Amino acid sequence: MERYDYLLKFLIIGNAATGKTCLMRWFLEGKFKQDSLHTIGVEFGTKVLRVDSKSVKLQIWDTAGQERFQCITRSYYRGAACALVVYDITDRESFNAINSWISSVRELALPNLTVILIGNKVDLDANLREVTELEGKQCAIDNGAYTFLETSAKNGSNVLDAFTAAVRSVLEQIQNGSNPTQMSYPVGIGPAHLTFPGSNESVNSTKSSKLCCRS
Incomplete structure (x- = not known):
């Protein structure tokens, strides 16, 4: 049985062609696929990430950025603990759309979900840059947003850091005394035996069926 402490649902959102799928693939597989096609609807992947002595299983939903798919993809926002919102640093239009993406996910998911803002494609020629790091x-x-990073889905720069920061934001809430089963967004409890900070309640594998992060 795969052992982990928490189960979290993550979204990757933003305009089309910003490198969202490549970011997910680099995180999951540690490699870049040159001939990636535009996502149609949603793509899904899972990975267990160890952060601050806790093992967290991520359910990652990569959503299409094209407007014609948004009525479909937004139905997957419910239950998300974090949204990684991505723009292309060489595409001003994708950056200008960030406010709209964040407003939408907070409206349809939860107002207080963690937001990680990502400026992708930092590996490209500096002369192509249209959005400065300061603007990001x-x-x-x-x-x-919880934090901001510039990343490269081609060489992996800051990709792991982005997902790690997102997980850490949730763990910080738990360490501050929040019981994950009572947090405002679903946090699934994994098979690993746990005792919540600030509580005498112990959760073991017999309660692992309480996995709230479902689409």
């Missing part, structure tokens, strides 16, 4: 940082502050 300010956008993250303005939208209450």
Whole structure:
């Protein structure tokens, strides 16, 4: 049996062609696929990530950015603990759409879900850049994002850091005394035996069926 402490649902959202699928594939497989096609609807992957002595299983939903698919993809927002919101640093239009993406996911998922803002394709020629790093940082502050990173889905720069930061944001809430079964967004309890901080309640594998992160 695969052992983990928590189960979290993550979304990857943003305009089409910003590299969302490549980010997910690099995180899951540690490699870049040159001939990636545009996502149609949603793609799904899972991985167990160990952060701060806890093993967390991520259910990652990579959503299509094209407007014609949004009525489908937004139905998957419910129950998400985190949204990784991605723009292309060489595409000003994708950056300008960030406010809309964040507003939408907070409306349809939960207002207080963790947001990680990602400026992707930092590996490209600097002359192609249309959005400065400072603009990205300010956008993250303005939208209450947990953090901001510039990444490369081609060489893997900061990809693991982005997912790690997202997991850590949830673990911080738990370490601060929140019981994950009572948090505002679903946090599934894994098969590993746990005792919640600030509580005498012990959860073991017999309660692993309480996995809330479902689409």
